[in-house]
Amino acid sequence: MSKSFLRISALLSFLLAALTSAVLLPIYRIIGKDYVLSASLAYDLVDLLWQWFEIFLLALIAALLIVGVHHAGKVGAKPLYFICGGALVFKYLAAIAASAIVAGSLDLTVNYGTTAFSFLLEALMCVLVVFLTHRITATRVEAMTARTKAAKRLKRQLDAEAPLLPFTKPFCRKNPLQNVSYLAVGIITFFRLVSFVASEIAFSMMGYKFSWSDLPITLLYAFLTVLLPALIAYFGVYFLIGKLHNKYFAA
Numbered sequence: 574m575s576k577s578f579l580r581i582s583a584l585l586s587f588l589l590a591a592l593t594s595a596v597l598l599p600i601y602r603i604i605g606k607d608y609v610l611s612a613s614l615a616y617d618l619v620d621l622l623w624q625w626f627e628i629f630l631l632a633l634i635a636a637l638l639i640v641g642v643h644h645a646g647k648v649g650a651k652p653l654y655f656i657c658g659g660a661l662v663f664k665y666l667a668a669i670a671a672s673a674i675v676a677g678s679l680d681l682t683v684n685y686g687t688t689a690f691s692f693l694l695e696a697l698m699c700v701l702v703v704f705l706t707h708r709i710t711a712t713r714v715e716a717m718t719a720r721t722k723a724a725k726r727l728k729r730q731l732d733a734e735a736p737l738l739p740f741t742k743p744f745c746r747k748n749p750l751q752n753v754s755y756l757a758v759g760i761i762t763f764f765r766l767v768s769f770v771a772s773e774i775a776f777s778m779m780g781y782k783f784s785w786s787d788l789p790i791t792l793l794y795a796f797l798t799v800l801l802p803a804l805i806a807y808f809g810v811y812f813l814i815g816k817l818h819n820k821y822f823a824a
Contacts, residue, residue: 632806
């Protein structure tokens, strides 16, 4: 795996992680502590950007893993695992540090079990992407090798198959690697929606009554914080996979 690909992977993943946890999160905390600013649109905007960048980071990591594992193999992509895993760890550590700085001290009474659980879910998504990409690529190579040997024995010309990368269209069900990208973004969307519903239930249990008149606003907020950024994230994955493949692996 080329060092230039690893460098750009580290730059992009740690940059997004820093923007999410070391920039947007502390700004969100600071605005939330201000009585005037917390009632302004700035509070909602920063909250929106923070959640968007979390989704973008996970989608970026999925794209990097698909490209890296496809071209370098499960073993050859080990340096990429450290980069992607390090970015996820950095995101959570930076979030804890930023919250402690804004609060003035580290709150040891906070239950960090949910944080660890979130990290575990994100790590499992990465493992699944690696496993599926490796299996699809290995199966493709085995089939191509068998076809090549058969063509040589029969002294026939082997028809060239379309490569798995880059993706030729934004949506194509025939490309198994593109299906992996669908799955990755789908998992991210599912977990974010579950988190959204859980937070709404928690607010209701705290005394904030929910009525049917609140439903349109709730659905709009779910669209703005989960569905819309997930859609943008997928197109980002599609674009990024093509760019990375053409720049670092096309030769």
